[in-house]
Amino acid sequence: MAVNSLAVLQRTINREKLLQKAKELGELAEKHAAQADLDARLPDVVYEKIKEAGFQKLLRPKAYGGQNLDYYTFGDIIRTVANYNVSAAWLTYFAIIHETWPAFLPKKGRDELFNSGALMADVFAPIGKVIDDGEGYRLTGQWNFCSGVFGCDWIALGAVHKMQDGTEPEFSLFIVHKKDTEIIENWDTIGLRGTGSNAVKVDNVYVPPHYVFPLTRVLNGATSPDENYEEDYQIFNVPYLAFFLAGFQHVLIGAIERLIRNFKEKTENRIRIFNNNTNEKEAGSAQRTLAELNIQLTALKALAKDYADRLHYYQDNSIRVLEEEERELLFAIRGYTAKTASEMATRILITLGGNSVYKSDGSERFVRDILAVAAHPTHQYEDAMAGYGRTIVGFKGHPTW
Numbered sequence: 001m002a003v004n005s006l007a008v009l010q011r012t013i014n015r016e017k018l019l020q021k022a023k024e025l026g027e028l029a030e031k032h033a034a035q036a037d038l039d040a041r042l043p044d045v046v047y048e049k050i051k052e053a054g055f056q057k058l059l060r061p062k063a064y065g066g067q068n069l070d071y072y073t074f075g076d077i078i079r080t081v082a083n084y085n086v087s088a089a090w091l092t093y094f095a096i097i098h099e100t101w102p103a104f105l106p107k108k109g110r111d112e113l114f115n116s117g118a119l120m121a122d123v124f125a126p127i128g129k130v131i132d133d134g135e136g137y138r139l140t141g142q143w144n145f146c147s148g149v150f151g152c153d154w155i156a157l158g159a160v161h162k163m164q165d166g167t168e169p170e171f172s173l174f175i176v177h178k179k180d181t182e183i184i185e186n187w188d189t190i191g192l193r194g195t196g197s198n199a200v201k202v203d204n205v206y207v208p209p210h211y212v213f214p215l216t217r218v219l220n221g222a223t224s225p226d227e228n229y230e231e232d233y234q235i236f237n238v239p240y241l242a243f244f245l246a247g248f249q250h251v252l253i254g255a256i257e258r259l260i261r262n263f264k265e266k267t268e269n270r271i272r273i274f275n276n277n278t279n280e281k282e283a284g285s286a287q288r289t290l291a292e293l294n295i296q297l298t299a300l301k302a303l304a305k306d307y308a309d310r311l312h313y314y315q316d317n318s319i320r321v322l323e324e325e326e327r328e329l330l331f332a333i334r335g336y337t338a339k340t341a342s343e344m345a346t347r348i349l350i351t352l353g354g355n356s357v358y359k360s361d362g363s364e365r366f367v368r369d370i371l372a373v374a375a376h377p378t379h380q381y382e383d384a385m386a387g388y389g390r391t392i393v394g395f396k397g398h399p400t401w
Contacts, residue, residue, distance in 0.1 A: 003309040011068040021053040022077045026084030033085050040187045041196030047151030056095040061103050061230045064114040071308040075250040082254025086369035087194025091148045093247035095119055100235045101213045106226050109210035118153030121146050126171050128159030136208040139174045147197040153178050175211040191372030221320040237318045238311055242330050245378045249304050249334055252341040255370050260293050262363050263348045296344055303333050328388040328397035335384025338374040345370040
């Protein structure tokens, strides 16, 4: 799978400017990190900074203000923010990818959503109940884990229902405005507290047909339902779910980079009073731990690059649907990254000792955030490896991821 990474990077004309904006966003979010942990949400200024940076527009079709954004820069934006604040990186990642699903709506829907100037959220879990009222659809249900709900206006919610132009039930996302929902503040979690991923509830809310994202059809290779208005639109030319889930690994890698940096700084200045007042940086065990952490980080970055290489190969060859083993290989990469990052984070916290457990230190928050990221179903290690292993010997993989 040959990919010229340098040539691909040149597709993004403003890479350095985007990474500088990511750094500024991360620094801003870090200033609010401790309070966000208590409030279970980042403040509005962080959402405004995301919009000011224009991250939400990057992967839109060019007709709606998007651009050619290579997947290496896409990952580096997320990773850069995660160096400072993991919750802000999570929200940045979602702001970018959530403005791709309107591209798969009829023109009326994509015009209205893209021109609204508002951020978007979603919950994929297909737990909603849908009634066809002859004109559109009526949606009822309650969904947990609506990340960034306080900073978003539009919310896409999962349900399985037979579409008016379909013959059997399909997995779709039904898009509603936040004003038509009830936010249930139940986000009391170990980590990622700044994402404010509360529950949303809707009761018999009307959803017009042009506000339905036909996920099953997109996963099977569909593009725009009325006209492929940009044949070279990059998200029309990749497997949608493989792209959509690509950012989690960068959230984890950025957070681990920061933790390793913290570990190095603390090790260099740490005096072990119960070990004859020795300087920790002179200890072979500390040196070996730091070396192993750096090698593990290098390996995770290499896997992330391989993932991006594959996305560019798919895009350049208009591959929208993957063979089972290839699909599950990507799941395995995500799962391995999540497991390895969480193990590294735990090791750092334990090795640093008692001073690292204070909330004022910040390291423990990065550890908690990494554990929360690793718990996401799209990259749970056991599922990922079981699914990939099944395809290696010729069976079907995981039914979703």
